[in-house]
Amino acid sequence: MPAPLLLALLALAVLAPALLGWALVGPARPWRDEVAGALALVGFAALLLEFVLSGRFRAVSGGAGIDRTMRWHQLAGRILAALLLLHPFFYTLPDGPAFHRPDDLTHATWLGLGSAAIVTGMLAWFLLALLIVMAIRRDDLPYRYETWRGMHGLGALLVGGFGLHHALAAGRYATHPAVAAALWALTGLAWLTLVWVYLVRPLALSRRPWRLAAVTPSARAIWEVVLEPVGHAGLDFHAGQFAWLKLDRGPFARREHPFSIASAPAEAGRLRFLVKEMGDFTRGIGALPPGARAFVDGPHGHVCLEGRTEPGIVFLCGGVGVAPALSMIREAAARRMRRPMLLLYGNRVEAQILVRGELAALAAEGWLEVVHVLGEPPAGWRGETGQLDAALITRRCATAAAAGWLFVLCGPKPMLKAAQTALRGLGVPGARILAERFTYD
Numbered sequence: 001m002p003a004p005l006l007l008a009l010l011a012l013a014v015l016a017p018a019l020l021g022w023a024l025v026g027p028a029r030p031w032r033d034e035v036a037g038a039l040a041l042v043g044f045a046a047l048l049l050e051f052v053l054s055g056r057f058r059a060v061s062g063g064a065g066i067d068r069t070m071r072w073h074q075l076a077g078r079i080l081a082a083l084l085l086l087h088p089f090f091y092t093l094p095d096g097p098a099f100h101r102p103d104d105l106t107h108a109t110w111l112g113l114g115s116a117a118i119v120t121g122m123l124a125w126f127l128l129a130l131l132i133v134m135a136i137r138r139d140d141l142p143y144r145y146e147t148w149r150g151m152h153g154l155g156a157l158l159v160g161g162f163g164l165h166h167a168l169a170a171g172r173y174a175t176h177p178a179v180a181a182a183l184w185a186l187t188g189l190a191w192l193t194l195v196w197v198y199l200v201r202p203l204a205l206s207r208r209p210w211r212l213a214a215v216t217p218s219a220r221a222i223w224e225v226v227l228e229p230v231g232h233a234g235l236d237f238h239a240g241q242f243a244w245l246k247l248d249r250g251p252f253a254r255r256e257h258p259f260s261i262a263s264a265p266a267e268a269g270r271l272r273f274l275v276k277e278m279g280d281f282t283r284g285i286g287a288l289p290p291g292a293r294a295f296v297d298g299p300h301g302h303v304c305l306e307g308r309t310e311p312g313i314v315f316l317c318g319g320v321g322v323a324p325a326l327s328m329i330r331e332a333a334a335r336r337m338r339r340p341m342l343l344l345y346g347n348r349v350e351a352q353i354l355v356r357g358e359l360a361a362l363a364a365e366g367w368l369e370v371v372h373v374l375g376e377p378p379a380g381w382r383g384e385t386g387q388l389d390a391a392l393i394t395r396r397c398a399t400a401a402a403a404g405w406l407f408v409l410c411g412p413k414p415m416l417k418a419a420q421t422a423l424r425g426l427g428v429p430g431a432r433i434l435a436e437r438f439t440y441d
């Protein structure tokens with residue numbers, strides 16, 4: 001789905017319960033009480049839609065890019081938390097039946113918080129505050145990523161459940177059946193997402209198993225992982241895309257990690273990945289037994305060359321970030337598509353350079369130029385030295401920028417930032433820049 005359409009649909013769904021309540025339920029209360037109710041409904045609808053946004057649905061994230069939808073998920077999480085945490089402080093009306101007028105079924109002159117609604121409201125409030133702190137400070141917590149993700153999902157589910165009870169039992173707008181139906185519909189969508197992610201998708205994966213054909217060292221602390229399809233034709237993907245891998249475990253395992261596909265689609269069947277040792281999972285990758293079962297959830301990602309008509313392509317890659325570029329370069333080589341390409345490839349030391357021989361052989365054909373940049377070069381090094389920073393990128397890319405080439409970026413965050421600054425300085429419009437981030441933060 002294209003990003004503007006997705007944003008418009010999300011905005012409509014977020015505003016729907018509050019707009020319905022505003023249109024259907026009267027009379028108006030003091031403005032602060034109206035704001036308090038609207039904050040709660042908008043925040044709660046956004047919270048329920050967060051499940052869909054983070055569910056890795058290709059129909060949802062395909063157009064905008066999964067990294068972008070995950071960034072929206074994080075930003076929306078902060079905003080909705082602020083709305084929901086603020087909402088109780090806006091009320092001016094008194095609570096309780098003492099102020100209840102018999103004709104006032106819609107809580108126009110009182111709040112009507114029953115004791116159960118007070119409890120669920122407070123539970124949702126405190127849990128949400130904890131959830132958001134744990135999301136923002138994730139890297140400082142002593143949990144594995146998977147443990148954190150499980151707690152994050154469960155926490156959101158509980159906040160959704162308590163919040164729904166609170167909204168239906170105490171919410172003024174939710175006294176109208178149309179508003180209650182909208183809240184139930186969004187809750188149902190959130191629950192369906194969970195059923196899809198934890199049941200339907202793993203079941204689909206189980207029908208398309210893979211086998212770990214080989215794991216071999218490729219450069220310092222980087223492994224090449226090769227997967228073979230078992231009983232099916234493999235994955236239909238575009239060069240530059242990535243997949244979530246479950247290695248040496250079943251399709252229902254929660255442990256899975258995203259990796260860019262480094263092989264070309266033209267290499268039908270097998271998939272190759274380049275995996276850098278980072279944490280507990282990737283450090284053990286070299287010990288995985290050949291023949292182990294594997295499952296591939298993909299393809300995902302919007303960094304690919306399909307439909308791109310620019311006269312040439314520049315790849316700006318740091319470390320293992322060269323993987324998606326390699327897939328595109330290998331595809332161009334296999335299909336003999338000789339569009340000019342320039343690869344600026346940064347590493348700290350020479351031992352980290354991946355597939356150096358293969359790149360040199362392709363460069364010898366004349367359509368690909370490879371520029372190695374080393375932070376700590378050995379004696380006698382003849383390539384570029386230092387970081388793949390704004391100055392180097394500006395110097396090396398000015399001609400390509402002026403000639404209207406496409407720029408494909410993949411690497412650590414500081415490198416991506418430097419590249420984007422340099423390209424903006426060279427007048428390259430955002431539409432001519434594709435960037436893949438290896439983290440969602």
Ligand SMILES: Cc1cc2nc3c(=O)[nH]c(=O)nc-3n(C[C@H](O)[C@H](O)[C@H](O)COP(=O)(O)OP(=O)(O)OC[C@H]3O[C@@H](n4cnc5c(N)ncnc54)[C@H](O)[C@@H]3O)c2cc1C
Pocket residue numbers: 139144145242255256257258259260261273274275276277278279280281282283320323324436437438439440441
């Ligand atoms: C789109 C994309 C493509 C990637 N492609 C490659 C690649 O080609 N080669 C490569 O070496 N690395 C790639 N990565 C990074 C790789 O996924 C992480 O290095 C790996 O998951 C770390 O796992 P760990 O348990 O060893 O380390 P940990 O120390 O547990 O994790 C380090 C960081 O990796 C991220 N991470 C860990 N597990 C997951 C997960 N299940 N889902 C999302 N993020 C997670 C988190 O940001 C975490 O803070 C890619 C990441 C993304 C998002």
